[in-house]
Amino acid sequence: MSAPKASSSSLVANSAAKLNRSVTLIYCPIHLGGPHAGVALGPGAMKVARLVSRIKDLGYTVHKEVEIAVPEVLTWWEKSTSAIHSRCVPEIAAVSQAVAQAVEEALEAGTVAITIGGDHSLAIGSIAGVSSYYRKRKEEFGLVWFDAHGDINTPATSPSGNVHGMPFAISLGQGDESLVNLNGFSPKVQAKRCSLIGIRDLDQAETDLVRDSGVLPFTMRDVDEQGIKKITEQALQSIGGDIHGLHVSFDLDVIDPDVAPGVSTDSRGGFTYRESHFALELLADTKMVRSIDIVELNPTLDIKNRTAQLAVDLVQSALGKNIL
Numbered sequence: 001m002s003a004p005k006a007s008s009s010s011l012v013a014n015s016a017a018k019l020n021r022s023v024t025l026i027y028c029p030i031h032l033g034g035p036h037a038g039v040a041l042g043p044g045a046m047k048v049a050r051l052v053s054r055i056k057d058l059g060y061t062v063h064k065e066v067e068i069a070v071p072e073v074l075t076w077w078e079k080s081t082s083a084i085h086s087r088c089v090p091e092i093a094a095v096s097q098a099v100a101q102a103v104e105e106a107l108e109a110g111t112v113a114i115t116i117g118g119d120h121s122l123a124i125g126s127i128a129g130v131s132s133y134y135r136k137r138k139e140e141f142g143l144v145w146f147d148a149h150g151d152i153n154t155p156a157t158s159p160s161g162n163v164h165g166m167p168f169a170i171s172l173g174q175g176d177e178s179l180v181n182l183n184g185f186s187p188k189v190q191a192k193r194c195s196l197i198g199i200r201d202l203d204q205a206e207t208d209l210v211r212d213s214g215v216l217p218f219t220m221r222d223v224d225e226q227g228i229k230k231i232t233e234q235a236l237q238s239i240g241g242d243i244h245g246l247h248v249s250f251d252l253d254v255i256d257p258d259v260a261p262g263v264s265t266d267s268r269g270g271f272t273y274r275e276s277h278f279a280l281e282l283l284a285d286t287k288m289v290r291s292i293d294i295v296e297l298n299p300t301l302d303i304k305n306r307t308a309q310l311a312v313d314l315v316q317s318a319l320g321k322n323i324l
């Protein structure tokens, strides 16, 4: 965001602070985007880590808690034939519709929408909800996506057919039609309003897909070379100062598995503990964060609920918790 003049800046900050004093928690235990059924336990583990009271500790009220129903797909593995390039699409479409509606209602109520997964396929719905909200107001929003992976595969390029590797592409208008056209329009977000931070583990085709997407990418090497502060500033500048809100889609696998072991698809060489917090603190400083996804927490792979506790800490940072 380009820095506005001091007076208007503080006005914006004040009105945004008032608007955002309340959150809506949307629990979405979706596991249909990949083979890791343990992600369905993510919301429960974050509740155990005192998500609600830790948010209230910051002075926020919890406006509403929404439980999204996810259908049982007991035959998930039977859908694993190579002939099927996107698995569980009808089920994921139904869940996405419910998530989209819950997120849009949360924004209409003037609250920050926090969607707790579940795998990253839930971002199809959350971003659809955010997009519908701003579309009705003819306003722009930005998207900052933290991930070890690109999540930008299409059914044609995905080696696995797992939809949790496709939600970014779907939000940009590429992929299975029933998911792309959720709420009757596409794309949900313009590539120039997006940044993808922390990538280090891309599928073969994804390297080109990321390069050609128009999204501003930052690899872990960029993080190493420039630091979180510089790249976050670049991301915000590229997204533009004329937005009315930011959506943060945070895949916990962006963090190094030594720090966050409880994720489905870990990849070494990720964010440190402080880099994870700092990135979200910097976004919170903009007073623009209106909606957040926290995804891919897999308690069956965690150690003493450590990753769930970290995830709750990160929600606090995204909501503006400061050290002092």
Ligand SMILES: [Mn+2]
Pocket (backbone or CB within 6 Å): 120, 147, 149, 151, 164, 251
């Ligand atoms: Mn992801």
